[in-house]
Amino acid sequence: MTNIILSTGGYSDAGEEGAEEQKIIIDMARKAGIRVMGPNSIGTINPSAGMSTSIVGLDPIRPGGVSIIGQSGVFSSGWARWIADTKPFGLAKVACIGNKGDINESDLLEYLTGDSATRTIGMYLEGVVEGRRFIRAAAAASKTKPVVVMKAGRSEAGAAAVASHTGSLSGSDAVFDAVCRRTGLQRVQNSEAFFDALAAFEKFPLPRGNRMGALSITGMGCVAATDAAEECGVDLPALQPETLKKLGEVMPSWAPVRNPIDTWSAIEQHGSKKATSHIARCLMEQSDVDALLITFVLMPESMFDISEAFADIFRRHPHKPVFASYYGGTAREIAHIHEGFAALRVPCYPTPERAIFAFSRMVEYARFRGIIRK
Numbered sequence: 001m002t003n004i005i006l007s008t009g010g011y012s013d014a015g016e017e018g019a020e021e022q023k024i025i026i027d028m029a030r031k032a033g034i035r036v037m038g039p040n041s042i043g044t045i046n047p048s049a050g051m052s053t054s055i056v057g058l059d060p061i062r063p064g065g066v067s068i069i070g071q072s073g074v075f076s077s078g079w080a081r082w083i084a085d086t087k088p089f090g091l092a093k094v095a096c097i098g099n100k101g102d103i104n105e106s107d108l109l110e111y112l113t114g115d116s117a118t119r120t121i122g123m124y125l126e127g128v129v130e131g132r133r134f135i136r137a138a139a140a141a142s143k144t145k146p147v148v149v150m151k152a153g154r155s156e157a158g159a160a161a162v163a164s165h166t167g168s169l170s171g172s173d174a175v176f177d178a179v180c181r182r183t184g185l186q187r188v189q190n191s192e193a194f195f196d197a198l199a200a201f202e203k204f205p206l207p208r209g210n211r212m213g214a215l216s217i218t219g220m221g222c223v224a225a226t227d228a229a230e231e232c233g234v235d236l237p238a239l240q241p242e243t244l245k246k247l248g249e250v251m252p253s254w255a256p257v258r259n260p261i262d263t264w265s266a267i268e269q270h271g272s273k274k275a276t277s278h279i280a281r282c283l284m285e286q287s288d289v290d291a292l293l294i295t296f297v298l299m300p301e302s303m304f305d306i307s308e309a310f311a312d313i314f315r316r317h318p319h320k321p322v323f324a325s326y327y328g329g330t331a332r333e334i335a336h337i338h339e340g341f342a343a344l345r346v347p348c349y350p351t352p353e354r355a356i357f358a359f360s361r362m363v364e365y366a367r368f369r370g371i372i373r374k
Contacts, residue, residue, distance in 0.1 A: 004029065005053055006038030012099045013040050026101040041098030042073040045080060047091050048117065054080065064090015065119030066202050069108045071097055071126045079191075087342065088195055089202040092117040104129050106137045113141040120201040121147040122194060123185075128176070135179055142184030146201045146365050149185045150194045151176055184368040186361045193357060199347040200358040204321040206366040209290035211235045212359060213283030214260035214352070215276070217267060217302060218327065221295035221352055222260040228353040232360035236260065237288045246282045250275050259283075260293075273304035280310060284317045291321045291359055295352045298329025298337060306340030314344055321362065323355035324348045 011022035022039055029036045037043065043053030048063040056077035061084045068075050068091070076096045083091060092115065095108050105125055112118045121141060128134050141147050151173075180187040188194050212234050214225045229236050236259045239247070244257060251257055255265040261283070266275035276294065283289050296302055314322055324341045326334070326348065338348045349355040366372040 002032075002034045004034055004036050004038075005041055005043040006036055006098075006101075007040070007042055007055065008038075009040040011039040011101065022099060022101045029102065036102040037095070038098040039101055041096050042076050043096060045076055045091065045094040052076070052080075056081070059084045062087055062090040063117075064092060064202065065117065066091055066122060066198050067093040067095075067112050067115065067118040067120070068122040068124070068198075069095050069097065069105055069112070070124045071100070071105070072124060073098070075124065086338070088199045088347065089120075092119075100129060106130055106133045109134075109137040109141050109147070113137070113144060119145055120198055121145060122198050123147065123149045124194070125149065125151045135183060138179065138183035138185050142365075142368065146362075147185050148194060148197045148201065148361065149180060149187050150189070150191065151187065184365065186365050188361070192354065193361075196347075196349060196354050196358040197361040200321065200323070200362055201365075203345045203347055204362070205319055206369065206371050207290045207321055207359070207362055208319060208366075209235075209288075209372055210360075210363040211237045211288055211290045212293055212356070213237070213286065213289040213291070214293040214295070215263050215279050215283065216260055216295035216352070217263050217272075217276075217297050218295070219262050219264075221297075221325070221327065222262050225260045225293060225295065225352045225356060228356040232356050234356055234360055234363065237286070240286055240288075243282050243286045246285075247279060250278045267302075272302045273309050276304075277309040277313065281313045284313055284320060289320070291323065293323045293325065293352060293355055293359075296324070296326040296337060298326050298333040300333075303333065303336060306337070307343055310346075311344055314346070321359065322346045323359060325352040325355045326350065 010018050012019040026036060042055050045052045045054060047061040052058050054076040058080055061080065066089045073096050075094050080094060097103060105123060105128065112121050186197060188197055212229065216222045239259050247257055250266040250270050252265050252269060261279055263275055263279055280292060280294060283292055324346055326337055341348050363372060
């Protein structure tokens with residue numbers, strides 16, 4: 001079968017006349033047995049095959065398990081360059097579908113569901129065609145792998161912008177929300193949350209519960225984590241007597257200790273590496289803690305060898321996802337924290353709120369799969 005990527009714009013994205021020309025082209029292609037991705041598509045990326053049809057120059061991208069379906073060329077251009085540089089995860093495939101004159105999101109979702117190289121799917125959509133087929137495809141995909149969806153056109157003005165971008169009709173946002181809940185799609189509202197959730201799903205097994213232990217060098221991090229946990233439906237379990245006893249080895253007797261744990265007093269007495277790793281171990285060993293969040297303030301005094309501090313702890317609890325977050329720091333300090341935790345397959349987030357939201361998407365999907373009871 002012959003396949004064509006049609007990158008030219010000016011079809012359904014340009015109004016009724018362009019839409020009519022698009023229809024003529026697609027009808028001719030179908031009669032000839034040709035499948036078309038586009039118009040207005042800059043195509044695909046497959047890092048493991050060393051293939052890219054992007055019109056933008058790309059550095060080599062690390063192969064991995066995330067595949068992205070994007071109704072925008074930015075995923076094969078600017079975002080692809082960002083992924084190649086920052087390495088939040090490896091990519092299996094990227095497909096930019098443009099105006100969807102022929103090949104649409106359901107075609108690609110059905111393909112990726114059966115693709116052994118794809119472990120996690122991300123979708124950016126401006127509208128859905130073949131609604132019933134999409135629901136079937138989404139439900140089938142979610143039974144085997146997480147699907148994170150960012151859909152544009154939530155507002156009236158956004159829907160108008162969608163129409164001028166790819167000629168799509170965005171449809172009812174409430175209806176799309178209902179479809180996501182029914183089929184197990186994990187919906188996010190912005191690009192930060194989109195990539196945050198993809199990184200979490202790609203790096204960890206699904207959690208066994210929604211209970212998180214948290215520690216932070218700053219009280220602000222503790223408060224932010226508490227608020228975010230309540231907003232996202234994440235539980236912060238009380239510290240058990242045995243945990244409190246072990247924490248007493250580094251926490252001074254006068255310091256109040258609760259989850260999230262403010263680690264500053266322990267760090268003053270024992271240094272960042274010893275205090276942080278000991279407290280992290282205590283939380284991970286508590287039986288009703290399903291995940292861990294470590295929040296740093298990036299400064300020279302808080303820099304240490306991350307692998308030496310945490311590798312053994314994380315290895316002992318492979319079923320408990322770990323999230324790192326941080327405040328501030330120089331470019332060098334930010335690179336240190338990202339590279340250190342990346343070696344342990346732990347994602348880093350610029351705020352604890354973003355980390356907790358990513359965990360909440362994992363929890364919601366684990367509930368859909370029946371791993372966590374609703």
